[in-house]
Structures are given as structure tokens and as C-alpha cells.
Amino acid sequence: MNITGLQQNITVQYCFPDNNSSCRKEVRTGPAYIFLFILLSCISVFTVFLNLLVIISISHFKQLHTPTNLLILSLAVADFFVGLFLMPVKIMELFDSCWYFGKVGCYIFPIINGLSLSASVCSLIFIAVDRYIAVSDPLLYCTRISVCKMSVLIILGWTFSLFYNVMYLYFNDHFLQSRVRCYGECVFFVKYSWVIIDLVTVFATPFSIIIILYSIIFKIAIRQARAVRAVTNGVSKSQGEKVSNSSETKAAKKLGIVIFVFFTCWIPFYVSSLSVENVTSVSIVWTVFGWLTYVNSSVNPLIYAILYSWFRESTKFIVSCRIFRSSSSRLNLFPEHF
Template identity: 35%
Template sequence: MGSRMMNSPDIYNPPELQFCFALVNNSCPRNMRSMLSVCTMYIVMIGAIVMTMLGNLVVIISIAHFKQLQHPTNFLILSMATTDFLLSCVVMPFSMVRSIESCWYFGDLFCKVHSCCDIMLCTTSIFHLCFISVDRYYAVCDPLHYVIKITIPVIEVFLLISWSIPIFFAFGLVFSELNLIGTEDFVAAIDCTGLCILIFNKLWGVLASFIAFFLPGTVMVGIYVHIFTVARKHARQIGMVLSRDKLESKATKTLSIVMGVFVYPFINFTTPEDLYNVFLWLGYFNSTFNPIIYGMFYPWFRKRACSPSASACHTACALFLSFCQINK
């Protein structure tokens, strides 16, 4: 019996633990994954990064270059595309390595800078979505006053708020370490070389969720529900009985996609590492989908971007070809 036990595979000993930094005493352990899992994750995440870069770059170039696209609403779209493009360059590549390797190889200072940029750019993108919903509210619900309500100075105020609040919030919070007050024992217990996570105490966990999600999310939901209600009411009033169902279906589809992509990353606040990474990247995918959503589902942008009467616009149309073919 004893001989059989000694010759049998040692099923009780786990594989040798690997560390982020093999020669450092207090190194964090690496998350062991199969080669197939690692390759799949890199392919998916690199694909998302490239799509986010290219999609938002198309929007930036189109609006910056073509005069017919340069009006107040599209300046919001341009600024949001710039935000999402920066996210794909500054944040997503480093988050990809951290998510797959479960290690941070880029130093403590850049960990703080990366966390600041992550919070700032994601929050800035969400603020832009919120103000775009305000713009759409006036366009649909008060079209006669839209031109005098949504002006360049108003858009400038929207942009100032969208950028300034997230910058002060992100950099002020992370570098002041207000979010760590009361969590010192927990931080000391998990501290190791190669760790880069953002920890919130109860107070700042609530405040961060309110500023970055609940406030703009509530405004967006309220506005889009009201827009949908007004659009349906107008359809009834003008007797669009046959086409109303189609309009409602398209409006519901647009609202569902815009809000669904927005809400995904906030479904769960405390999760295991892999599940947290799933929600984190679903949040990043919001920046991937923004140029597609506002290209495909908003005729006011698509018509301006792809008008056949515009000189030199065929280049822009070629860039937008993949998402200019539906909802005709």
C-alpha cells in the first residue's frame, strides 16, 4: 500500500507557485493560466484596443477635417472620441497586461498615474454621453429652440465640466490617498511588489460611484426615457400608425444599446479577480462602441458624415462604410 502511494502521482502538491518578480522577496504571485487562455485573452484585448483606436480616430479625423461636420453637437462627439482614443493608448494596453498576467511591471508612480487616467478618462467619457443626451433632448423635445439653446458657448461649458471635474476628482483622490483612510490594515495585508489596484473606503466608494455613475446614469436614463415618450407621442399625433411600431423598435434598440453598454461595468462592485476584469473590460468596450453607436444609430451624424453632395466627403464615407449602411 505504502509503495503504491509513493509511486502514484502526487496529486496533493500544487504546481510550483510563480511570482511577478522572481528575485524580489515581497513579490506578488502570478495568476497561472493555460497557454490557450493567455493567447485568447491577448487576441480579444488587442482587438478591442485596435478597434477603439481606429474607430475613434475615424471620428476625430472626420469631424476635424470636414467643415460640414463642424457644428456644436459634433464638437461633443469629437471631444468624446478624443477621450476614448486616449483611453485606448494610455490605459487599455497596460490594463491588458495586468489583467492577463495579474502583475504590474511598470512601477509604483506609473501605477498611480495609470489609475488616475483610468478614472479620469472613463468618467470623462460618461460625462460626454450625459451631455449628448441633453443635446438630444432639445433636438427632439424642443426643436424650435434647439439652435438658440445648444450654442458654441453652451457646448464649451459642457466640455469644461466633462473634463475638469474628472481631472480634479481622479488626480486629487488618488494622490491625496483619501480613498485609503480607514483601510490601512487591509492595504498592509495585501501589499506586495507587482500589485496595482485601486482601493476605496466606504465613503469614497459611495462618492466615486455617485460621481462616475449614478448621477450621470440617472440623468441619461431619465432623458432618454423622456425622449422616447415624446417621440412616441409625436408619432401618434401625426398619424404614423403603420410606421410607429418600426420607429419605437428602432428607438428602443438605440436606447437599449446606449444604456446597456453604459451600465455593464457597474453591475457588480465587489467581484473575484477574473470577474472584475470582465466588468472592467466591458467598461472599456463602452469606448470601443461609442463611435459605432453614434455612427450607426444617429441619422443626424450619419447624414452629415456621409452626404453624397459634400465635396471630398467620399473619403469620410469610405471610413464610415462599415456602419453607414443600416437604418436607411
């Protein structure tokens, strides 16, 4: 898309004409912006709808009330907030330079923004840890991991995310709003030192944990597949190799998808942020690469839910409104197991 073309057809007005200290208003129009508006709006609706399906499925069906699914629920809630609140506001900022939600909204929005993204990352880490325990010690998994323990862990993760983001905003002087030049502006500046801190806390450390754990899971899956192949009775050598290779392939695909998506969506933002001394929320870095981090919230449910058969079954019940029937919460979503 031609950036020069996007910068055309800009009419200058005032955000609040009755206020003498009002900021100048830039309304961006033209075919390119209309296309961008439709595209981003579709992404927002898709993110909300897909994550809402996950939330309703796990919350409604008792069969899905497991520790692992609680983590998927936590991830879906965080991603749901991204699609419902963050994406629409960011779409408005792309087409209208004014901030219409007041000072309180300017204080709260970055907290919601940081909390949703940080909680999403925390959920990804917890899912990796949960899968590691399940694969490395499957016999003791049920005794070590329970719904109650997982619920407490999720609450601690969200609490830490909230605390970190409040401190992040406080030490970047966001609550002072001393850099606001006029009424109708909401700009967030990040000091370079906190760019580094955020890089380590929100990206480098989680990414390292995830890649290490999934690498171990991949190795365990290969070892277990070879063990199954070695002890399989009544199966020909070629068939055993086929089963083993299939397990290895599935493990490799899941590992590759998780790491690739997380890496692709997050690293451009942080690498670009390192190239400047101070990052502002209205810069092109936060606009373009910031949207990549939001897109990760659209892809997460595809990775962690759509690949599960129970999600496809529960979606059928939700779309057909059969969940409103009595005792629908006790429906069996795994008929092939019986």
C-alpha cells in the same frame, strides 16, 4: 472558459532579479491565455481604430462642426484613451503580475483610468441633455446651444472628472502607496464607503439622468409622430400609421440600445463591488467586470456614430486617403439634402 485551466502553466520568477525587494513574477501561459490575449488585443485595436475614425471625421470636416458632434467627439476622445492606454496595460496585468512603469506610472495610471471612464460617462449625459433640448424645443435649439457654449461645457465636464478622480484616489490613500509590499507591485485599494460614493456619482446618478431624459424624448417622439399623422395631407390612413409607427419604432430602438448597453456594461462591476468590504485592483471583480466598462468604450461609437450617415461617408474619404486633397475639409457629407 475554465478558470482552473487558466490557472495552470504558471511559472514563478522575479520582476527585477537584481533587486532584493523585487516582487515575485507570475507569467501566465497556455492556450487559454493565448486565446484571451488575442481576443482582448482585438478589442483594444477595434476601440482605438473606430474612435480614431470618429475623431478624424469630426475634426477634419467643417460640416460636422456642430454642438452635438462636439459631444460625440468628446466621447470618442475619452473612449480612444481607454483603447490606447488602459486596455493594453490591463492586458499586460492579466499575463504578467509585475508593474514595470514605476511609482510615477502607478500614481498616474489610475488617474487616466478614472478620467477616461468618467469623461465618457459625462459625455453620455451631455448627449442625452442635448438631444432632449433639440427634441423638446427644436425652434430655439440653435439660439440656446452653440459650439462655443458646448465647448465650455465639455471642458467643465473633463475638469470635474479630473477633480473627482484625484479626490477619489487621495481619500483612498493611493498616493501614499503604504500597502505596496514589494518592488514591482502597483495595487489600488478602495474603501467601502468610496465604493458607495462612486456607485452614486459615476453610475446611479448618470444612469438615472440618461433614462429619464431618453424616456421623455421617447414620449415626445411619439407625440410628434402622432401629430404628423393627424395633419398629413394626401396620405392614406394606413400610410400615415406606417410613418408614425416607423418613427415610434426608431425612437424605441435608440432608447433601448442606449440604456441597455450602459446598464449591461456598468452594473455588474458596481453590484459585485458592494459584496466586499474592500476592493483591490488585482481582484477578480476588477479584472472581469472592469473589462465590461472598457468594452462600453468600444460600443459607444457604434451607437452614436456608425448609425449616422455622415460617419459612413467620412470613413470612405479617410480610408481612401481623399482627406489629404486640398479643400477636402469642405466636402459635402450630406448629398441627399441637396
